Amino acid sequence: MTEAVPEAEKGWSAGSQAVAAVVAVGGLAALVWALGGSFQQQAEDRTPAVCEKSDSKQRSKHLSGAQLCTALNRPDLPMLLGTPDEYAQTAYGSDATITSADGSKTPAPEGNVDLDTYSLKLSVSDDDVPVADMAAFLGNGAQKRTILGHPAVLYSDRTVALSFNLGGGKVDTGPGGIARSLMVARDAKDGGGFFEVSIWRQDDVTPDDAALVRVAEEVLPEVPGWTAG
DSSP: OOOOOOOOSSOOOTTOEEEEEEEEETTEEEEEEEESOTTOOOTTOOSOOOOOOOOTTTTSSSOOHHHHHHHHSOTTHHHHHTOTTOOOSEEEEEEEEEEOTTSOEEEEEEEEEEOSSEEEEEEEEOSSOOHHHHHHHHOTTOEEEEETTEEEEEEEEEEEEEEEETTTOOEEEEEEEEEEEEEEESSTTOOSOEEEEEEEETTOOOOOHHHHHHHHHHHGGGSTTOOOO
16 A cells, blocks of 8 residues: 655755654554654744644545644643643644555545654544454454543554655665554444544654543544544
8 A cells, every 4th residue: 555645845955864654553554754854843933833724615524634633733732742841843634545455445534743752643434344343453462442432442553764865865764663552433332433543752662651542532522523422
C-alpha cells in the first residue's frame, strides 16, 4: 500500500536534513514529518500551529482530515500530555483512501499534531469490523480497555526512523521508538468501525499510557459523529 506524502508548504534549503517516522498502525503505514519538514513552524514563529479549515459541505458523508486535526489540536493538548510548556509545532490533516483487493476505495482521513516531545495521530475507520475482533488480530500484547463506555484496545507498534538529505537524496533507515495506540469502537455496542488515537515520542522513549488515555477521553467526544457510551 502506498501512502501519499504531503507536499511541502515551505521551501527546503539544499543541505537540510529531514527525519520521519513510519508507523505501522492497525496494519497501515503512516508517514509523519518530525523535523524541519513540511508544515513546520518557522523558528521565529512561536504561536501554536493551526489546522486547515474543513469544507463540511464537501465532506458531509465522511469525516475529513481537517475535522480530525481540529479535534486533536486542542489548546489544552500540552497539559493532557504532561508537557505544559510545549505547543503544537505542526498540525495538519490528510484525506487518503484505501484501495481494497476488489478495487473499492475507502476514505482514510487522519489528523496529525507534533509537539517537541510527542507526535499524535487521530484516525477513523468506517469498516464493519468490531474492535473485539481487532484485539484478537493484534496479538497477545493488546490490552482490552473501556474508554468513555466504548470497547477499546490498547496496543504497541514499532516506528521505523527515516533520515534523508534533501540536497543529496540519500536515505537511511533505522529502528525507531514505540508508538502506543488506543483503538476505540465508534459505538458502545461495538457494531463495527473505530476511532484510533496514537502517540509516540521524538526521543524514542515509550509514551505514557496515562497521557494517551487523557487525550482520547477529551478528544473523542469532540469528533463529529461520536456517540456517548
